[in-house]
Amino acid sequence: MLVVDRDGGIVDLNDVARTLLPGVARGDRLHDAVPGWLTEAHRLLARGPQESAPGHRSGSLGDRVFDAHPTASDDGDVVWWLVDDTDRRLAREALRSEQERTGILAEVSSALLSSLNVTRCMELTAHMAADHLADAAVVIAPAQGRRHPLTYACKDGAVLQANRVIDPATVPGLAEALRGFPPVPTRWINPDDIPPWAVPAGFAGPLGSVIVTPLPGHGVPAGALMLLRSSTERAFSEGEEIFARLFAARAGAALSAARMYAEQADITATLMRELLPPTLTQVHGVEYAGSYRPARDNERVGGDFYDVHPGTDPSHESLVVLGDVAGKGLEAAVLTGKIRNTLHALLPLAGDHEQMLNLLNSALLTSHHTRFATLVLASALRRAGRVHLRLTSAGHPPPLVVRRNGTVEEVATRGTLVGAMPSVIAETTETVLAPGETCLLYTDGITEARGGPMGGELFGDRRLRQALSECGGLPAEAVVERVQMLAAQWIGGGRHDDMATVAVSAPKSGALRVVNGDVPIDGSEIWHRRKG
């Protein structure tokens, strides 16, 4: 407490005030004794009408912060009550910075969680670290081969990525951080020890302070984060270092998740490649087109399958297979792989479809799979512009043939399914396609598609035949696309089974030509020319 007269003379002060303002005594001038903010507050108060003066002022005395509350006494003196506000302010400041950091961490987490791509996670980590923690940041990923993927970011600058051969031992603590073991704390590093590769291009000014912190992963280290500040900025505080660790923990977890996803996705893609339906094109003068839509949108494979095995030369039949394994999804797809491989091995026996089906049947019966399958085999050979087909159905919907004039015929072949009974009985039927005619093999996912304008109705044979009757003379791709599109539109947004279609067509133009050559030649000539 301090009593000051109208003219700024100190009238009295209590013991606490004496401790606070050592050497100040009664009669001293206020402006000699206290900092400017308090002198100014007193001057304003003494001059103006009291109502307009602010209720209290605040400022520092020594290393503490005080609120000053004035009380005017009747004789014109002012009593200044000084209340120590330091701790409350510190707490408020701590709270504000804590809130800010929590906000940053939430932003960091949601940004990192959104991506499962390793490169992007490293970009995000470097970018946000440079924005929130330092002037620049470098993310060092574990080596791939001899090179380390490095991601550089400067505050407000672009993110750059590079793969470089570096020696982690040249940065103190980096090798340990990358190994993830033994556990290392964040390291302060002497800026003079930083090799040139570790400084982002475009980093302004000499280095002031640098810390390295590990990016902890799931069991394996996700890399290390290096934070750099220029010498014009203050060094990292202990609080900032703790915050950097929290940041690194989140970034490391996200990077590990992304890396794990990438590895899993690679494995899946590799395994899936064998199960995906092949892309079909023209083989030995016969046009093939296929289309496949799995039952579930998030899957790429299912229980339907098809293949075209080209004949050894244009004078030998090519074999088309289309089938449907009971069940859906990956499990069914695995069995389709087995059937496709078995049939591939049985190709030399394709001259007798029934025998081939029986061999496949035995193979399926002795396997641990309990599922059965239906399929159609079609052997195709082009002779004098016409395609000769031998077709055999094993418990499968019979193929349909559309003639040039739009007539749709069902191929009269029937047989029993494979993988259920000790033997297969099947009947092979022959037909010939004139130029512009198409034979369609399809699975029951097409005809049993439910939907339509009024919902719940089957697409059915009638609509399939109707659709095909408009497809006389169309290229194989157009037939397949038309059928799949109509079935898909019929279904609308509803559920459906796997749907597969393969079209086998006799090309419309009589002569067969090489795509970018201009000499019309027959398929057999291509063969001879290749051999020659």
Added chain:
Amino acid sequence: MTAAPPAPRTRPEDGPQLSSVRERLWEAVLDGDEYAAVDVVLGARDAGLDEETLLLDVIGAVQQRVGVEWAADRISVAQEHATTAINERAVAALSGAGRRPGARPRGRVTVTCVDGEWHALPARLVAEVLRLRGWQVDYLGAQTPTPHLIAHVHRTNPAAVLLSSSLPTRLPTAHAAITACQAVGMPVMAGGAAFGEGGRYARLLGADHWARDARDAADLLEGGTAQPYTSVSRQAVDDLPHLADQEYTMVARSRPRLVKQTLADLEDRFPAMAAYDDAQRERTAEDIAHIVDFLAAALYVDDARLFAGFLTWTADILAARGVPVHSLALGLDVLSRQLHDFPRSSSLLEQGASALAGHRPGSPAAGPGSGA
């Protein structure tokens, strides 16, 4: 990404040579002769026509004409599939040439169609043009389910996703794809007739960019589509607050019931319909289902122009086929009786009916989006 502008642009190369190539390709395509089509395209390239012009001003223009000819009932829908297949082969014959001389290597982008979109050629042309200009392009094709698109984005981290859609009824699905891409921090460029005149629905659905055509898409990409470092997670209703009234949901979900009831009401009011055979009844049901689909799309974007544009386009299509257009107005009337409790639907149907009444049938555009 409409591949070709409705009116051919005046370009330096757009002389008699170009129109003759276009005419020869049109004839080959109409003939279903893929070899002739491929010969026309490769011959023109060897004669010095550059690939981008061939893709956009020849193949794209021919494809545009296919749509117009179908709308005018001069070719069948099956023929449309055939011509598209031939055009695809012509594109395939041109591709694989690598980037054009002088184009510098650029980043990686993904080009895809909205799920349920079968018109893949415009997106294919965009993909090929971007390749020529130096981009590494992943072309996912027609009918790409959104989960596949997102899995692809996670695996490849492209600079942007280019999303193509021609049918306005796919707009809700397009919206889902846009928000899904942005939630993983990927900028989206939308294109195609579905997104409306001037790309108004692309903006409405929150796409980062809208491209008028393939060249515009390539130019925009060259200008840079900075990948945002923040991802945007939002729900459909955040972009489109009018969805809160649930009218879209209701109409989309009760489509089969609405179609069935409308058909029954029409039969009550017009005894002549009782004589319809199954095929005729089915065709009528499909027409009503179309009306309901476009009504739902218009409810989704809350824009009467979308619905009215569809109705006047349909009127032109019907007129071209000699089908009386008044059946369309009757269908609207019956439908509006069922939906009288729904203010936005009622208003759309009313505005649609008056647009139809004031419409004088003309030659139809290629699609319900492209004529608007």
